[in-house]
Structure formats: C-alpha cells, structure tokens
Amino acid sequence: MQLALFLIFGGLAAAGAINLLLQRHPINSALSLVVVMMSLAVLYWSLGAEFLAASQVIVYSGAIMVFFVFVIMLLNAGEEERTHGSRAAYIVGFPGAAAIFCLLSFVFLSERHALGSSNIGGYLNHVTSNIAEISTLLFTKLLLPFEVTSILILVAILGAVVLARKEQ
Amino acid sequence: MNSFAAAQVPIAAYLILAAALFSVGVAAFLIKRNLITIFMSIELMLNAVNLTFVAFAHMWHQVSGQIFVFFVMVVAAAEAAVGLAIIIAIFRTRQTLNVDQIDLMKS
Structure with missing residues (x-):
C-alpha cells in the first residue's frame, strides 16, 4: 500500500514538476504545479500528516494556485519567448540543478540505513x-x-x- | 501480492523525491523567462522542502517537523500575495512579463 502510493504519486509529482519545466505557457505550468501539490498531499497523508495533507489541498492547490491562475488571466500572459539570457541560463542551469540533485541523492543514499523506512500512517511518541x-x-x-x-x-x-x- | 502490500518505503526514497523536485525547481527558476513561472518554481522548491520536513517528522515520530511545515505554508501564502501584487505593479509600468526586459537595475 505504502509502496504503491509512493510509486504512483511520487511519479506523478516528478512528472508534474518536469512538465512545469517544459511547458511554455504559464497556465500549463500552473496546472502541472497543481498536480504536484495534490500528489504531495497524498504523500503527506501516507506519512501520517493528515492535517498537513488537508491544508496542502486547501491552502496550496486551493488558495495559492487559484491566485496564480487569476493573475495569469488578469495579465493575459502568453507564451514566453526565447532570448539571449535564456541561453546562458541553459548552460548554467541544467548542470547546476543536476549537481544539486546528485549531491543530495548521494548523501541520502549513503545514509539510507540510518534513515530507516516508513510505515503507512505513521505514529507519534506517547500521543x-x-x-x-x-x-x-x-x-x-x-x-x-x-x-x-x-x-x-x-x-x-x-x-x-x-x-x-x-x-x- | 501480499508482500507488495506490506512493503515499506525507505525514508531515503522520499528525500530523493524531494531533492528531485527541488532541483527541477532550481532549473525552472534559472531557465524560465516568464515572471509568473519563475515565481511558481519558487513555490515548487518550498513544497520540496516541506516534503523533507514531513519525512523527517515521520522518521523521528515527532510533530515539530509538521508544525514547521504549517508555518512555511502560512509564510508562502503571504509571500504569494505580496509577490503577485509586485508582478501586477511591474506589468502595469513595463507592459511585459519577460525578465530580460525588466532590467532597470542592470545599468
């Protein structure tokens, strides 16, 4: 159950994040960010944080993203165009982000036995x-x-x- | 099937997912040229950090990490309100959302 939830919604969150990166139109990016936030709410629930799962849906994907979509509509934001600045950002951005990811995953994987594993729902000490x-x-x-x-x-x-x- | 249903997920897997979301957020922040999309990638990074907080709260069986996430959500809501108001003010004066054309402080 826990593994299935993690695989489905973790994959959905990662796919939504990459879709945010790839889409050119801001409204598509906003909607994929809603997908990321909803799947993160399910992951919070599976980690035993029911209150945070509910407030993630209400505050983030409810209030904040609706606000974003309103501003996109209000300003009539169209597709972004490629410029000189974006080429420099491509050269620095992708290797930099990949370096951050590799460093963090290396640290987490080398400490994975100390970190342990998770049970669905989770439990707190003495409560x-x-x-x-x-x-x-x-x-x-x-x-x-x-x-x-x-x-x-x-x-x-x-x-x-x-x-x-x-x-x- | 029964062993799959009882299978546990290592905490490290949640942390690596959070690291992936964070680095995608960093890449989007650097590559995107639209002001609103850049702002959304900041929200993505905040969410990735929230996931690590919840994972560590689960690992230690403590609730303090979840309370930290609660405060991050409150601050993110305030930040979104102010940030989008600034974006509206910028659009009103410069008529563009492209960050390459908003270069008043560059020269």
Missing part, C-alpha cells in the same frame, strides 16, 4: 492523535509565533493592496 498533538503544541508552546503569523498575514494583505493599487 494518540496527530491533529490533537499539533493543536496542543501550537496553542501552548508556540502561541507567540502563531499569533505573530497573523500579524504577518495582516501586513501581507496591506502590502498587496498598496502594491496592486492604481497610482493616483
């Missing part, structure tokens, strides 16, 4: 429910950071309104 544990921690020990994020959201709303407003 019964995942969401209960998250909310207990969030509203007791991490109350101040949690409240500060609400200020951050408020400032972000104000900033977005000021930036997107028409100049008088």
Whole structure:
C-alpha cells in the first residue's frame, strides 16, 4: 500500500514538476504545479500528516494556485519567448540543478540505513492523535509565533493592496 | 501480492523525491523567462522542502517537523500575495512579463 502510493504519486509529482519545466505557457505550468501539490498531499497523508495533507489541498492547490491562475488571466500572459539570457541560463542551469540533485541523492543514499523506512500512517511518541498533538503544541508552546503569523498575514494583505493599487 | 502490500518505503526514497523536485525547481527558476513561472518554481522548491520536513517528522515520530511545515505554508501564502501584487505593479509600468526586459537595475 505504502509502496504503491509512493510509486504512483511520487511519479506523478516528478512528472508534474518536469512538465512545469517544459511547458511554455504559464497556465500549463500552473496546472502541472497543481498536480504536484495534490500528489504531495497524498504523500503527506501516507506519512501520517493528515492535517498537513488537508491544508496542502486547501491552502496550496486551493488558495495559492487559484491566485496564480487569476493573475495569469488578469495579465493575459502568453507564451514566453526565447532570448539571449535564456541561453546562458541553459548552460548554467541544467548542470547546476543536476549537481544539486546528485549531491543530495548521494548523501541520502549513503545514509539510507540510518534513515530507516516508513510505515503507512505513521505514529507519534506517547500521543494518540496527530491533529490533537499539533493543536496542543501550537496553542501552548508556540502561541507567540502563531499569533505573530497573523500579524504577518495582516501586513501581507496591506502590502498587496498598496502594491496592486492604481497610482493616483 | 501480499508482500507488495506490506512493503515499506525507505525514508531515503522520499528525500530523493524531494531533492528531485527541488532541483527541477532550481532549473525552472534559472531557465524560465516568464515572471509568473519563475515565481511558481519558487513555490515548487518550498513544497520540496516541506516534503523533507514531513519525512523527517515521520522518521523521528515527532510533530515539530509538521508544525514547521504549517508555518512555511502560512509564510508562502503571504509571500504569494505580496509577490503577485509586485508582478501586477511591474506589468502595469513595463507592459511585459519577460525578465530580460525588466532590467532597470542592470545599468
């Protein structure tokens, strides 16, 4: 079950990411990013993070990506054209990204026995429910950071309104 | 079939998937010429890092990694709102989304 979920949705996430890279039109890239985020939600669920799986669907693929699609429609963004700058980026970009991937996979593979393997659903130490544990921690020990994020959201709303407003 | 159903996935496989998503995000960030697509590749990189957080939280049987992901999501939502407002402001003044033509600070 765990292996099947990982193979299907991990493959879907990787395919969506590569499709984001290959597509020329921003709306196609946005839709493949939605595919990546939905498959990541399933992977979170299989790793025992049900709350995060739900909020991944609601916040990321719901709110943020709809916002992206709205802006793409609003600005009437068309296909991107190839320019001089993109050739230099091709020369540096692909080997650089491949080097990052090789380095990270080398480290993870050399430590794979210490990392162990995962059971579906997962379990926490000395607790019964995942969401209960998250909310207990969030509203007791991490109350101040949690409240500060609400200020951050408020400032972000104000900033977005000021930036997107028409100049008088 | 029964052994396949009970098969476990190594944590390293999740981490390698996250590394692959992150490097695809880096490549898209460098190669793409459209401002909105570049911004989307940043979101892809954030998601890849979130996957490593959740995988490590699963590995240690602790919830702190999941709380970190929660805060990353909140900050990403705020960042998307401000970033897209900046993109709208740029488009209004320069009438383009191509990053090669947005070079006011270059000269």
